[in-house]
Amino acid sequence: MAELLSGAPVAAALREKSLAQAEGIRRQGIIPCLAILCIGDRPDAASYAASLIKNAPKSGAETRWEEWPESISQGEALARILRLNRDPLIHGILLLRPLPPHLDEEALCQAIAPEKDVDCATDLSLAGVFAGKKLGFPPATPRAVMEMLKYYDIPLAGKKAVVLGRSLVVGRPLAMMLMAEDATVTLCHSRTADPAAYTRQADILIAAMGRPEAVGAAWLGKNQVIIDVGIHRKEDGRLCGDVHFAEAEPLAAAITPVPGGVGAVTTALLLLHVVEAAGQ
Amino acid sequence: MAELLSGAPVAAALREKSLAQAEGIRRQGIIPCLAILCIGDRPDAASYAASLIKNAPKSGAETRWEEWPESISQGEALARILRLNRDPLIHGILLLRPLPPHLDEEALCQAIAPEKDVDCATDLSLAGVFAGKKLGFPPATPRAVMEMLKYYDIPLAGKKAVVLGRSLVVGRPLAMMLMAEDATVTLCHSRTADPAAYTRQADILIAAMGRPEAVGAAWLGKNQVIIDVGIHRKEDGRLCGDVHFAEAEPLAAAITPVPGGVGAVTTALLLLHVVEAAGQ
Numbered sequence: 431m432a433e434l435l436s437g438a439p440v441a442a443a444l445r446e447k448s449l450a451q452a453e454g455i456r457r458q459g460i461i462p463c464l465a466i467l468c469i470g471d472r473p474d475a476a477s478y479a480a481s482l483i484k485n486a487p488k489s490g491a492e493t494r495w496e497e498w499p500e501s502i503s504q505g506e507a508l509a510r511i512l513r514l515n516r517d518p519l520i521h522g523i524l525l526l527r528p529l530p531p532h533l534d535e536e537a538l539c540q541a542i543a544p545e546k547d548v549d550c551a552t553d554l555s556l557a558g559v560f561a562g563k564k565l566g567f568p569p570a571t572p573r574a575v576m577e578m579l580k581y582y583d584i585p586l587a588g589k590k591a592v593v594l595g596r597s598l599v600v601g602r603p604l605a606m607m608l609m610a611e612d613a614t615v616t617l618c619h620s621r622t623a624d625p626a627a628y629t630r631q632a633d634i635l636i637a638a639m640g641r642p643e644a645v646g647a648a649w650l651g652k653n654q655v656i657i658d659v660g661i662h663r664k665e666d667g668r669l670c671g672d673v674h675f676a677e678a679e680p681l682a683a684a685i686t687p688v689p690g691g692v693g694a695v696t697t698a699l700l701l702l703h704v705v706e707a708a709g710q
Numbered sequence: 711m712a713e714l715l716s717g718a719p720v721a722a723a724l725r726e727k728s729l730a731q732a733e734g735i736r737r738q739g740i741i742p743c744l745a746i747l748c749i750g751d752r753p754d755a756a757s758y759a760a761s762l763i764k765n766a767p768k769s770g771a772e773t774r775w776e777e778w779p780e781s782i783s784q785g786e787a788l789a790r791i792l793r794l795n796r797d798p799l800i801h802g803i804l805l806l807r808p809l810p811p812h813l814d815e816e817a818l819c820q821a822i823a824p825e826k827d828v829d830c831a832t833d834l835s836l837a838g839v840f841a842g843k844k845l846g847f848p849p850a851t852p853r854a855v856m857e858m859l860k861y862y863d864i865p866l867a868g869k870k871a872v873v874l875g876r877s878l879v880v881g882r883p884l885a886m887m888l889m890a891e892d893a894t895v896t897l898c899h900s901r902t903a904d905p906a907a908y909t910r911q912a913d914i915l916i917a918a919m920g921r922p923e924a925v926g927a928a929w930l931g932k933n934q935v936i937i938d939v940g941i942h943r944k945e946d947g948r949l950c951g952d953v954h955f956a957e958a959e960p961l962a963a964a965i966t967p968v969p970g971g972v973g974a975v976t977t978a979l980l981l982l983h984v985v986e987a988a989g990q
Contacts (some may be wrong), residue, residue: 614908615896
């Protein structure tokens with residue numbers, strides 16, 4: 431029986447930290463506030479946004495919902511982001527993506543002020559992750575993975591970590607964060623020949639390739655720590671991750687459930703970033 | 711007998727490319743020029759600087775040697791860098807490091823204008839390497855490794871690449887560049903447990919840990935491609951790399967010599983960046 435790495439106690443600990451920090455800030459008359467920008471109808475991002483709005487008070491933060499019309503022009507969207515950059519009541523800015531196709535997503539992301547860039551949308555924030563420096567904030571999901579590993583006392587130094595997926599929001603920054611904790615990291619991706627040969631040898635395996643239940647028994651060794659970053663809705667309506675949980679659980683030393691694993695921590699972490707931004 | 715991956719023909723090809731590009735630019739009355747900033751006495755960097763000065767004309771570029779006093783203040787050094795940023799006759803800026811200890815190296819590096827940052831001293835240039843975007847220029851040494859692999863037609867997609875050394879000037883950016891070409895990369899470092907277990911399995915092995923002749927027969931498999939980024943002077947005065955050449959050469963499919971390998975390419979590449987910067 432694998433240890434179940436539940437996200438709930440990790441999120442609770444982060445919320446407690448966040449709340450304590452927010453209290454000090456609020457005493458100075460500052461209320462940490464996240465602006466959530468939604469351009470047009472973004473059903474993919476709706477549940478993430480809803481979870482942020484619902485959980486913000488538990489972290490001592492507020493949210494401001496900004497719904498902009500689907501037809502907004504690039505110039506107007508840019509002007510509004512610059513206005514939020516200057517708005518002293520706003521401390522974090524989250525732009526829900528993807529954007530409508532007529533907008534230049536890259537240009538709008540880069541326009542976010544670094545000190546309000548709580549989910550690492552800008553190049554400068556990203557450079558901080560790569561260089562191991564504090565510039566802006568790291569992306570919430572890979573930092574959530576790191577917080578889980580830390581909370582459950584999973585040693586990283588000298589360990590063999592394999593990251594499946596090289597996205598700029600999860601895989602690549604996570605590889606850098608694991609390396610910063612002295613793990614030896616292999617970054618696998620869609621063009622990797624025989625990925626199972628790498629994953630079977632991992633001490634710590636992170637699945638972040640975005641393919642439902644792709645990591646089954648054949649990919650796994652024994653007594654591994656398995657962190658599942660994926661979340662998908664199956665045809666029968668149930669949620670699942672990138673890992674085939676039923677096959678992996680009997681083999682693993684520890685494993686995150688989906689739902690109830692990394693996802694729960696991500697929300698708490700993003701809100702902690704908002705509080706940290708307000709305290710800067 | 712391993713194929714010898716000599717840097718000379720790669721450097722020659724890059725110089726030819728550079729020269730052709732410079733000709734077009736010079737016809738518009740622009741002479742590509744690199745400012746080399748040397749603060750105080752920097753014997754470590756002297757041979758690199760000398761090689762740049764000597765080779766610049768072959769690449770169609772010029773150099774301007776800026777020797778600033780050891781005792782220069784932070785404010786004065788910063789002011790001079792900002793002046794070079796604005797100087798229309800200067801297209802690239804190279805700050806020789808390390809700096810005298812009283813100076814804030816980080817702040818001076820970040821002050822270099824991105825479009826003149828030909829050796830990736832700024833966070834924004836680094837973010838470009840990480841994100842796979844064109845922002846500033848990539849660091850010259852890892853790009854030199856990539857140019858060598860390309861020149862000698864060494865396939866990377868799906869291959870197992872192991873990088874020894876996680877520095878921000880070589881190891882980390884090189885890992886990202888190899889991954890961008892679809893290699894599966896493992897980044898080893900001083901805290902890696904049993905590095906030889908990784909290196910023996912590599913298709914392509916990059917030694918960039920900065921330890922003379924540390925990679926010997928026990929670390930190697932058969933028929934590997936070995937790229938040696940290290941350069942050290944031994945007690946007997948001879949130069950060597952991070953790889954023990956005499957032990958590695960009989961095992962390898964292909965190997966770079968030291969000297970005469972990557973180093974020669976780095977100079978040509980930095981000068982190409984200067985010409986590219988002038989043409990922007």
